[in-house]
Amino acid sequence: NAGVTQTPKFRILKIGQSMTLQCTQDMNHNYMYWYRQDPGMGLKLIYYSVGAGITDKGEVPNGYNVSRSTTEDFPLRLELAAPSQTSVYFCASSYKGRGTEAFFGQGTRLTVV
Amino acid sequence: DQQVKQNSPSLSVQEGRISILNCDYTNSMFDYFLWYKKYPAEGPTFLISISSIKDKNEDGRFTVFLNKSAKHLSLHIVPSQPGDSAVYFCAASAWDNYGQNFVFGPGTRLSVLP
Numbered sequence: 001n002a003g004v005t006q007t008p009k010f011r012i013l014k015i016g017q018s019m020t021l022q023c024t025q026d027m028n029h030n031y032m033y034w035y036r037q038d039p040g041m042g043l044k045l046i047y048y049s050v051g052a053g054i055t056d057k058g059e060v061p062n063g064y065n066v067s068r069s070t071t072e073d074f075p076l077r078l079e080l081a082a083p084s085q086t087s088v089y090f091c092a093s094s095y096k097g098r099g100t101e102a103f104f105g106q107g108t109r110l111t112v113v
Numbered sequence: 114d115q116q117v118k119q120n121s122p123s124l125s126v127q128e129g130r131i132s133i134l135n136c137d138y139t140n141s142m143f144d145y146f147l148w149y150k151k152y153p154a155e156g157p158t159f160l161i162s163i164s165s166i167k168d169k170n171e172d173g174r175f176t177v178f179l180n181k182s183a184k185h186l187s188l189h190i191v192p193s194q195p196g197d198s199a200v201y202f203c204a205a206s207a208w209d210n211y212g213q214n215f216v217f218g219p220g221t222r223l224s225v226l227p
Contacts, residue, residue, distance in 0.1 A: 106155060
């Protein structure tokens with residue numbers, strides 16, 4: 001049981017480049033989330049999904065896009081990377097229902113230069 | 114406007130003593146609270162949680178206390194061990210039309226000294 005798997009672990013992008021951060025979970029969770037963590041800050045929600053085909057914006061969605069075509073996968077797309085997107089990105093998933101915890105992936109450290 | 118606050122960025126405790134990590138929240142709609150532990154280069158891992166209908170939840174060395182009237186929760190670790198050294202995030206969740214969302218505090222770095 002792998003849990004939540006994120007790839008890649010590290011990436012350096014040049015300003016203006018695009019990339020997709022991959023996230024997959026094998027726990028059959030309905031809910032999936034993307035967070036970013038900046039130094040000294042908590043995790044800020046970028047986008048989330050409550051099921052296949054349903055996504056919605058979180059607190060900091062600008063510059064990102066997501067899709068959820070299957071229950072397992074929730075990729076995060078960065079278009080036109082900017083230095084402000086330098087951060088550590090975490091994908092998470094949780095069961096459908098109230099009062100359940102989220103399970104996190106290992107994170108992707110992204111640097112935009 | 115931070116909805117979940119952890120006012121102590123860091124805390125140092127001697128091995129064997131009690132560690133107390135604090136968290137305050139502002140949104141009275143939060144009904145579930147969680148603590149996560151994070152080691153460097155790893156994702157956060159769930160530690161313990163508490164529902165808003167309770168005031169205490171205990172799991173081994175970890176106890177979470179909730180004071181709803183003060184909008185305050187705390188995590189007690191007794192006895193503290195060097196392996197507890199990590200960043201601890203407080204999180205709160207509320208239920209909306211779409212489901213459950215989590216709001217995280219900025220974290221407290223705990224150092225347990227041998």
